[in-house]
Every structure is written in C-alpha cells, then in structure tokens.
Amino acid sequence: MTTSVTINGKLHALQADPATPLLYVLRNELRLNGAKFGCGMGQCGACTVIVDGKPVFSCLTPLAALEGRAVRTVESLGSANKPGKLQAAFIKHQAAQCGYCIAGMLTRAQALLDAHPHPTEQQIRRHMEPNLCRCGTHHRILAAIKEVAGGAA
Amino acid sequence: MTTSVTINGKPHALQADPATPLLYVLRNELVFPLNFRPLLAFWNMLYLRPGDAAIPAQQANPLERGRYLVDTLGHCASCHSGMNLLGGERHPPFQGGNIDGWDAPALTRLAGSAAPWTQADLVAYLRGGLSPAHGAAKGPMRPVTERLAEVPRADVEAMAAYLMSIHSGTAEHATAPAPAAAAVPAKDAVPAQAADLPGARLFAAACAGCHAPAAPMMRVDGRPGLARSSAVLGERPDNFVQTVLHGIPWETGSKVYMPPFADTLSDAQVAELAAYVRTGLAGQAAWPDAANKSAKLRKETPQ
Numbered sequence: 077m078t079t080s081v082t083i084n085g086k087l088h089a090l091q092a093d094p095a096t097p098l099l100y101v102l103r104n105e106l107r108l109n110g111a112k113f114g115c116g117m118g119q120c121g122a123c124t125v126i127v128d129g130k131p132v133f134s135c136l137t138p139l140a141a142l143e144g145r146a147v148r149t150v151e152s153l154g155s156a157n158k159p160g161k162l163q164a165a166f167i168k169h170q171a172a173q174c175g176y177c178i179a180g181m182l183t184r185a186q187a188l189l190d191a192h193p194h195p196t197e198q199q200i201r202r203h204m205e206p207n208l209c210r211c212g213t214h215h216r217i218l219a220a221i222k223e224v225a226g227g228a229a
Numbered sequence: 230m231t232t233s234v235t236i237n238g239k240p241h242a243l244q245a246d247p248a249t250p251l252l253y254v255l256r257n258e259l260v261f262p263l264n265f266r267p268l269l270a271f272w273n274m275l276y277l278r279p280g281d282a283a284i285p286a287q288q289a290n291p292l293e294r295g296r297y298l299v300d301t302l303g304h305c306a307s308c309h310s311g312m313n314l315l316g317g318e319r320h321p322p323f324q325g326g327n328i329d330g331w332d333a334p335a336l337t338r339l340a341g342s343a344a345p346w347t348q349a350d351l352v353a354y355l356r357g358g359l360s361p362a363h364g365a366a367k368g369p370m371r372p373v374t375e376r377l378a379e380v381p382r383a384d385v386e387a388m389a390a391y392l393m394s395i396h397s398g399t400a401e402h403a404t405a406p407a408p409a410a411a412a413v414p415a416k417d418a419v420p421a422q423a424a425d426l427p428g429a430r431l432f433a434a435a436c437a438g439c440h441a442p443a444a445p446m447m448r449v450d451g452r453p454g455l456a457r458s459s460a461v462l463g464e465r466p467d468n469f470v471q472t473v474l475h476g477i478p479w480e481t482g483s484k485v486y487m488p489p490f491a492d493t494l495s496d497a498q499v500a501e502l503a504a505y506v507r508t509g510l511a512g513q514a515a516w517p518d519a520a521n522k523s524a525k526l527r528k529e530t531p532q
Contacts (some may be wrong), residue, residue, distance in 0.1 A: 095430035116438050117446065118476075118488030130492035137493050138434030142428075206488070 077219035081142045083108070084152040103150060106207055110150035110179040114208075121207030124180035125149050131187040131206075150179040153186060162186055163172045165220040173211035180207050185221045194226050250349055286385050295391025298384055308333035308369065323395055325464070330529050331368035331400040332467040334459060337395050343513070344457035356382065356419035358485060364458040365485040367468065367477055423509025428501035435490060436502070439469075456511040466503055466516040470523045473499055496523035 079090045081107065092101050099173050102108045102125070111211040114122030118133040125134045154160030159167060162182055172178045181204070188195055188203045196201070200221050209217065232243045236255070245254050262268055285293040299305050310318045311326025311333070325335035339346040344363060354360035360376035365373040377385055423429060432440075439446040440455050446453070455461050460468040476489035490493070494502065500520035508515050516522075 090483065093430070095433035097434040119451045119479075119486065133488055136435045136438065136488060136490070138431045140430045140434070141494050141498050 080138050081139075082095050082146040084148055090137060090139060090211075092139055094138065096139045096149065097135050098125065098137040098139060100132040102134060102147075108149050108151050111183075112179060113178055114176070114180075118206075119208075120177070121180040121184060122177050124183045124207060126183050126187045128192075129187065129190060131184040133206075148183070148186075150182050153182055162189065162220070162224050165223045166217070169216045169223070170222040171213055171216040171220045173209075173213050177207060177209045177211075181209070181217050185217075185224075189221075189224060197222060200225065250474050267344055272315065273451055275315070279290065287381075287387065289382075291387040292394060295394075296385070296390070298388045299391050300426050303388065305336065305404060309336050327467065330368050331370070331471055332463055332465050333370075334463060339393060339395075341463045343511075345504075346393070348386075348393045349387045351392060352382075352386055355385050356380075356482070361452065363461055365477060367460070368447070371477075375462050413530035423505060426501070426509050428498075428503070428504045428505025429509065431465060431494065431498055432505050433441070435493065438508075439487075453512075455506050458511075461506055461511050462513065466507075466519040466522050467526070468528050469506070469516075470499060470502055470519060471530075473502060474523065474527055491527060496520045496527065499523040 077091075077094060079092070079094055081088055081090055083102070088106070090101055090105070092105060096173060099111055103112055103113075111125055113135060114120035114169040116135050119134045121133065123133055123135040126132075127137065127139075127142070128145050154163045162185060166172065166178065166182065169180070178218050184204060184207050185200075188200065192199065197218070200218060204217070204221070230244075230247060232247055233522060234241055234243060243254060243258065243385040247259065258264060275457075285297050287294050306318050306322045308326050308328045310320075310324060313319055323336040326333045339351065346360075346363065350360045350362050354363065354366065355374055355377045357378065358366040358371060436455075439452075441447070442454060446452060460472055463469065472487065473488060473494065474491040477485050477487040479486040490499075497520055500523060503519040504515050507513050
C-alpha cells in the first residue's frame with residue numbers, strides 16, 4: 077500500500093506500512109535524520125516536524141494519517157553550508173549544547189514564526205513549552221527565536 | 230438620576246444610584262430579563278433548597294457528612310445532574326450532564342458500570358486525579374481533584390461513601406439499577422478481528438507506545454488498559470474525543486500527561502480511532518457520531 081505525502085516540497089509515494097510512525101519513515105527510508113527519537117511518547121519534542129503548518133510529534137504521527145498532507149522537516153530550513161535565518165540565529169546564540177533537541181526546537185519555532193512572524197516573548201515561551209532541552213540551554217534558544225521574531229534579543 | 234459613562238467604547242446612560250460602586254453596576258446591570266431581580270424569587274421557589282441546619286460531623290455519621298459535602302460544598306450535581314433551560318439542576322440528580330464540552334458521567338451506577346468502581350478507587354481518583362483502574366481526571370474535573378487533594382482524607386472518604394451509596398440504594402437519591410452494560414474484556418487481550426479495523430494502524434503508531442498492553446508505561450503507576458477507561462466506556466464520545474484532540478496538559482506536580490493529537494489526526498481519523506478502541510478493545514457498541522463530535526469539539530476549543 078502506498079501513502080502519498082509531500083515532504084519538504086517534494087511528493088513521495090511511500091511504501092512503508094501505514095501503521096509506521098512518520099519519524100521512522102523520515103529517518104530510515106528517506107534518510108532525513110534531522111528529527112530525533114527522544115522519548116517516543118510525545119513528551120520531549122526531539123522528533124517535532126511541521127505538518128500542514130502545525131508542529132507535531134513525528135514519533136506519534138501515523139503514516140496512515142498523512143495521505144495528501146505536507147510535511148516539513150528541519151532539513152527544509154537550510155543546510156550546514158547555508159543555514160536558514162532561524163538556524164543562523166541558533167548558531168549565533170550558541171543555542172546548542174549537545175544538540176539533540178535542536179532540530180525539534182527549530183521546527184517548532186519555525187511553525188510559530190510562519191504563522192506569527194513577530195510573536196511576543198510570552199507567545200514564544202508558551203509555544204515552545206512542549207519541547208525539552210535537558211542541557212538547559214532554553215535561554216539561548218529563546219534569545220535566538222526572539223532575534224528572528226524582531227523583538228529585543 | 231442618570232450617569233453617562235462610556236463603557237468599552239459604548240456610551241451608557243446608567244440609572245443606578247450614583248452611590249453604587251462601579252463594580253456592581255458592571256456586574257449587576259444585566260440585560261432583560263436577567264436584570265429583573267424579583268424573578269429570582271420565582272427561581273428560588275423552583276430550585277432553592279434550604280441548606281442543612283447543622284453541618285454533620287466527620288466522625289459521627291460519615292454518610293451524612295458525605296452527603297453534605299457532595300450536595301452542598303461540592304455541588305457535584307451542578308455538572309453531574311445537568312441543568313435545564315432555566316439553569317436549575319435536573320431531577321432526579323446525578324443522571325449525568327455535559328459541561329464545557331465534557332461529559333460529566335452519571336454517578337448513579339458507579340458500582341454497576343462495565344468497569345465497576347469501588348469506594349477505594351473513588352477516593353484515589355478524587356484525591357489524586359487518577360484511578361489506576363479507570364483513568365485520569367480531565368477537563369473541568371481536573372481542578373476539582375486538584376482542590377480535593379488538599380481536603381482531609383476522611384472527608385473525601387465520606388464523599389466517596391455517599392457517592393457509592395447513591396447506587397446501592399441506601400441514600401435518598403436511590404435509583405433503579407442501570408441497564409446491564411456489555412462486559413469488558415477481562416484482560417488486555419486484543420480481539421483478533423479488531424486488528425482489521427482502520428483505526429488499528431492509527432493506534433499502533435499514535436497510541437500503542439503508551440497504551441498497548443505490553444507498553445512500559447502501563448507498568449508505571451498501574452495505568453488502566455483503555456478497555457476499562459471511563460472515557461472509553463462513556464455513553465457518549467465527548468471525553469474520548471476531547472482527550473485525543475487536546476491531550477492532558479502537563480502541569481507542575483501532576484502525574485498525568487498526554488500529548489494532543491488535534492494537529493495530527495483528522496476528524497475522520499479520530500472517529501476511526503474511537504471505533505477501534507471502543508468496539509475493538511473495549512467490546513462496546515460503537516458511538517454513532519464520533520466524527521461530528523470531533524469536528525464540533527475541535528472548533529469549540531481553539532488551540
């Protein structure tokens with residue numbers, strides 16, 4: 077059985093079992109290894125990707141739920157050589173310590189900025205709440221997002 | 230005498246006594262007929278029942294104490310009886326209601342439901358917001374359990390004793406026994422035919438990590454199998470749909486958390502999931518309107 081999903085702007089006909097969580101399809105079949113497996117229970121946000129403009133936990137998103145929908149992963153934000161605006165701000169503020177949570181942080185923040193280009197700090201904090209960083213770099217992550225949002229960094 | 234004041238951009242000619250503090254004017258100057266105070270006497274005649282003359286002591290008569298706490302301070306019936314058009318509680322009480330898009334289950338068949346409650350279950354649920362056998366307090370019930378956590382244990386035990394007695398017929402609100410519910414599968418075995426339902430694959434990816442019988446999460450705090458969850462066994466899909474769409478937000482100190490799926494699953498998929506869990510896992514008759522309910526509750530509770 078085939079599931080048709082647009083991933084980072086490109087239509088894919090995916091052959092995986094529709095009961096497979098999106099995260100495994102992204103990492104194991106499409107080799108998009110940005111999104112990480114953290115807890116597998118929607119509690120940490122390391123696997124966050126954008127589906128139809130909204131941040132979701134890809135570890136809990138069935139492939140069967142994605143027919144005809146559009147997925148964006150952190151790979152769509154930029155590359156190591158040419159980082160996107162938000163990625164550049166994360167680098168500037170040295171927001172990553174171990175870096176495991178960062179792909180999820182970037183995609184969740186990008187979804188907010190796409191919908192609301194100039195969120196307040198309170199909106200950013202509330203929006204980012206589901207994503208955890210166990211190194212404790214939240215303040216740097218916040219500063220990076222605020223810079224792109226145009227607030228006082 | 231008239232006082233002209235602009236309130237929220239609209240000029241008002243206020244008739245109230247100029248000695249009235251603004252707060253009372255804002256709150257009490259209601260639209261007709263709500264501003265016609267004598268109507269309250271009529272409402273009181275219909276619905277006001279004078280309170281207890283003396284508060285029953287904790288030790289003397291736990292059941293009376295429980296009745297007092299449930300009917301008076303707890304006013305459990307405000308949600309669990311439902312209200313009529315005039316805002317009065319429906320009679321007989323505790324037949325179940327709906328509040329803020331959540332189902333407040335009937336309290337008259339706690340011991341006779343498909344997954345029977347015990348008094349100990351009820352005490353754990355009311356005080357801790359979680360019954361390992363039935364599920365977690367959600368929606369408007371959650372703040373109730375958070376407050377009850379601060380109430381002396383003996384009082385919550387008295388409330389539970391009274392609530393259990395509503396079913397067993399020893400209290401004044403005794404009602405006829407509930408119609409027999411379909412028996413819940415004894416253990417968490419998944420019936421073979423359930424695997425063919427379209428919701429099975431959604432469950433495998435989205436839910437099984439925590440809710441499958443073999444999931445490690447099931448062994449933490451003795452979580453209930455979904456087959457015995459109150460939200461799954463409810464007469465209406467409201468609480469199941471609410472929980473799937475909006476999850477259970479994590480709050481400091483709480484034991485319970487579930488991520489939201491509103492942005493992951495469509496209304497049709499929520500309904501597929503409901504059919505799988507309700508008929509496939511719990512062996513109950515399907516809810517007829519889960520997809521419509523999902524569309525409605527999704528709109529009513531914006532993200």
